[in-house]
Amino acid sequence: MPEIGFDEASEVLAAQPFSVLVGARLVTYERDRAVLEIPLRQELLQQFGFVHGGVLSYAADNAITFAAGTALGPSIVTTGFTIDYLRPAQGTLLRAEARVVESTKRRALCRCEIVSIGDDGTEKVCAAAQGGARSVDLSR
Structure with missing residues (x-):
């Protein structure tokens, strides 16, 4: 299995247009x-001023996959x-930690x-989220 480090993983995140759109950044990438x-801003909120559920789902999906x-x-x-979804999210920053x-x-x-x-x-x-990932052969 080829392993990549923090810098390479950050480059993978930066190559995802949607991740760039929401402003996601990788802060930890270890075994x-x-x-x-995700720094929170007005464009990521829903009509009541809470973080949109799609942003929360994105954060869970990508943290799980990384x-x-x-x-x-x-x-x-x-x-x-x-x-x-346990409670409405609001504030200045969203942090998704996956193990x-x-x-x-x-x-x-x-x-x-x-x-x-x-x-x-x-x-x-x-x-809170739970999910999985599997390896794929990209040469097909």
Whole structure:
């Protein structure tokens, strides 16, 4: 399995147009763990001023996939995930931390916790997700 480091993983994130659109950045990429952050701005909110559920789902999906990539290598795709929205997210920053729970040679199961960080630095868990990824042969 080819492993990539933090710089290469950051380049992968930067090559994703949607990740650039939401302003996502990779802050941690280490064995069995990845953390993504998204600075919150008006365009990422829904009509009540809370972070849109699609942004929370994106954060979970990508954090899970990056965490899985630490165990499986870079040629992977998400196989699916579930997310539970625990409370409305608001503040200045969204942080999604995913960890590998179990992995085989081709698949990984991960869990993700998403917190919103307020203006005063207070962190609140706003969502939790679980999902998986599998390695793919990109030469086909």
